[in-house]
Amino acid sequence: MVSNSNLKSRPFFHEGMRDIQDKFDGRRTAEAIEKHRKHYQFWEDEIKIIKESNFFFIASSWGDYNDCNIKSGYAGFVKIIKKDTLEYPEYDGNSMYRTAGNISKNPNIGLLFVNFDGKSRRIRINGKASIHFDDKTLSRHFGAKFVIRIKCEIYPNCPRYLPGLLLNKNSQDIPTIENRIPSPPEWKKRDYIRDILPENDMHNKLNYNIGDKNE
Numbered sequence: 001m002v003s004n005s006n007l008k009s010r011p012f013f014h015e016g017m018r019d020i021q022d023k024f025d026g027r028r029t030a031e032a033i034e035k036h037r038k039h040y041q042f043w044e045d046e047i048k049i050i051k052e053s054n055f056f057f058i059a060s061s062w063g064d065y066n067d068c069n070i071k072s073g074y075a076g077f078v079k080i081i082k083k084d085t086l087e088y089p090e091y092d093g094n095s096m097y098r099t100a101g102n103i104s105k106n107p108n109i110g111l112l113f114v115n116f117d118g119k120s121r122r123i124r125i126n127g128k129a130s131i132h133f134d135d136k137t138l139s140r141h142f143g144a145k146f147v148i149r150i151k152c153e154i155y156p157n158c159p160r161y162l163p164g165l166l167l168n169k170n171s172q173d174i175p176t177i178e179n180r181i182p183s184p185p186e187w188k189k190r191d192y193i194r195d196i197l198p199e200n201d202m203h204n205k206l207n208y209n210i211g212d213k214n215e
Helices: 005-009 015-023 027-037 044-052 098-105
Strands: 055-062 065-072 079-082 085-090 108-113 122-132 146-157
Touching (some): 005 122, 027 146, 044 079, 044 122, 065 098, 098 122, 098 146
Antiparallel strands (some): 085 146
């Protein structure tokens, strides 16, 4: 079980952050924002934003291995299971497991929920992540290979500088009851990949005829 207790006990700003704050006389502002905006239970408007989100960004690291990724699904794919905890499913991917691999070594992650509508505020999260393979957890996330659970330290940002993007269309690659095996991505058809896909990959040629469908 991962706890966010050490998130609460460690300083919100480290020495490098303080140095830059002091260079630009920002320490007072930063401390005021921490005092009034940092929290450990989701606010109502944040619950709404997260439940309506069909993507978010996640950053992870271990040693010299840094990774920034986007996770996507239908609205509701990120589930708030406790006042301070959320989960998201890991779907079929490219077998690199860079985010999950980093989490397995270092649970510290950063999340960003953002609507590119030019007006909604951003939700920034520092978190402690854990990986779950049990049936009870998987049952909450259709199509998941496993689930990432995150204890959260939350601090919102205003929408300043955010662009307004009008297109709002879900990816066709998300597994659903009606579309259990979405069309394979182009890279899975490449000659140096298609014969070495994981044995249980939904697009493995033994399970799915990559060459005949959706060409």
